[in-house]
Amino acid sequence: MRILVWHVHGSWTTAFVQGRHDYLLPVVPDRGPDGRGRARTWDWPASAVEVAPEALRDADVDVVVLQRPEELELVERWTGRRPGRDLPAVYVEHDAPRAGAADSRHPLADQREVPVAHVTAFNRLYWDCGQAPTTLVEHGVVDPGYRFTGESASLAALVNEPVRRWRVAGTDVLLRVAEQVPVHLYGMGVESLADRLTVFEDLPQAAVHDALGAHRAYLHPYRWTSLGLSLIEAMMAGLPVLALPATAAPEAVPPSAGVLSSDPDVLVAAARRWLADPQEARERGLAAREHALAAFGVERFLADWDRLLAAVVERGGVDRLTGVVA
Known part of the structure; x- marks a missing residue:
C-alpha cells in the first residue's frame, strides 16, 4: 500500500514506517507541524519518503492515517479527496482524554466513515467516541537491544518540557524523589531544573538508550499520559521501572518488572533497595525487557496495523471494526 501519514510522534512513526508499505510523509518548507517530513534523529527506511503538499493531488494514495483533527481538512485541500469517503482513512488517537x-x-x-484506532485500552475506554467505529492497536517499539549496565547508582527519567507540563508530567513527584535519591533527567526543556538535579537536554536519539542503560532504574513520574513510549523503551533496554499506577501503566508494567505506587515514598524505598542491590535491579530489568518484547514488539504492532489497514481499504470493512485487533 501507499500510505499517507504525518510525522507527528517520532517514536510511534519510527515503528509504523518499519512495515512493508510505502509511506508518504508531507513536508513543508519550514518543516513545521503541517509537514515535518522524515525524522532527523531516528533511523527510517527508504520506503518512508517525503512528499510536498502540491504533489499529493496527483499522488497514488491507498489510505491515509490521520493523527490530528486538522489533518482532515489538510487531506481534502491537498488531495481533493475527503477522508473516509473518497479516500480510505483511519484516525490514530495517541492521547488519553484530559479534563x-x-x-x-x-x-x-459524530461520524462513521473514519474509524478511531486507540493505542491503549485505557484510552479506548475513557474517550467517548460516539458512533465512530473504534479499535485498539497497542504500541509497538523497535527493540533498542539490551543496554543495562547499571553502573550509575542513580535513576533515569525522560520528560520533555517538565516545567510547562508540571502536574501532568509529574515533575513535582520527580523532584520529590530526587530529594532523596540521585535522579538524572533527560529530555527537551529540562535546563531550568539544572539547579535541582542532573539534567541532559536534547541528546541524539541514538545516544539516549545507552545513556538510560547506565542507570540502575527508570523513573516514570507521569500523572496523566497515554502510555509513554520512553517507558516501553526503557523496559526493552533492560531497566526496572518505578511509576505511578496511572492510566495504562498498571497494564504495561507487571509486578516482576518494577514498582507502581501512588505514594512517592514507596517509589523511593524501592529505588534505595535497587541502588544498594544492583543484582536485584538487573533481574527486575530482565523481566521488564521480556515483558516489553512480548507485549510491545514491533512485529506484532505491524501485523495488527496490516490487518486494520486491509479492513479500512476494503469496502465495508470499517463497519466491522468494533473489537480489538487480535
Whole structure:
C-alpha cells in the first residue's frame, strides 16, 4: 500500500514506517507541524519518503492515517479527496482524554466513515467516541537491544518540557524523589531544573538508550499520559521501572518488572533497595525487557496495523471494526 501519514510522534512513526508499505510523509518548507517530513534523529527506511503538499493531488494514495483533527481538512485541500469517503482513512488517537476524562467527547465522535484506532485500552475506554467505529492497536517499539549496565547508582527519567507540563508530567513527584535519591533527567526543556538535579537536554536519539542503560532504574513520574513510549523503551533496554499506577501503566508494567505506587515514598524505598542491590535491579530489568518484547514488539504492532489497514481499504470493512485487533 501507499500510505499517507504525518510525522507527528517520532517514536510511534519510527515503528509504523518499519512495515512493508510505502509511506508518504508531507513536508513543508519550514518543516513545521503541517509537514515535518522524515525524522532527523531516528533511523527510517527508504520506503518512508517525503512528499510536498502540491504533489499529493496527483499522488497514488491507498489510505491515509490521520493523527490530528486538522489533518482532515489538510487531506481534502491537498488531495481533493475527503477522508473516509473518497479516500480510505483511519484516525490514530495517541492521547488519553484530559479534563473531564470520563465525559470527553472525541473530535470524530459524530461520524462513521473514519474509524478511531486507540493505542491503549485505557484510552479506548475513557474517550467517548460516539458512533465512530473504534479499535485498539497497542504500541509497538523497535527493540533498542539490551543496554543495562547499571553502573550509575542513580535513576533515569525522560520528560520533555517538565516545567510547562508540571502536574501532568509529574515533575513535582520527580523532584520529590530526587530529594532523596540521585535522579538524572533527560529530555527537551529540562535546563531550568539544572539547579535541582542532573539534567541532559536534547541528546541524539541514538545516544539516549545507552545513556538510560547506565542507570540502575527508570523513573516514570507521569500523572496523566497515554502510555509513554520512553517507558516501553526503557523496559526493552533492560531497566526496572518505578511509576505511578496511572492510566495504562498498571497494564504495561507487571509486578516482576518494577514498582507502581501512588505514594512517592514507596517509589523511593524501592529505588534505595535497587541502588544498594544492583543484582536485584538487573533481574527486575530482565523481566521488564521480556515483558516489553512480548507485549510491545514491533512485529506484532505491524501485523495488527496490516490487518486494520486491509479492513479500512476494503469496502465495508470499517463497519466491522468494533473489537480489538487480535
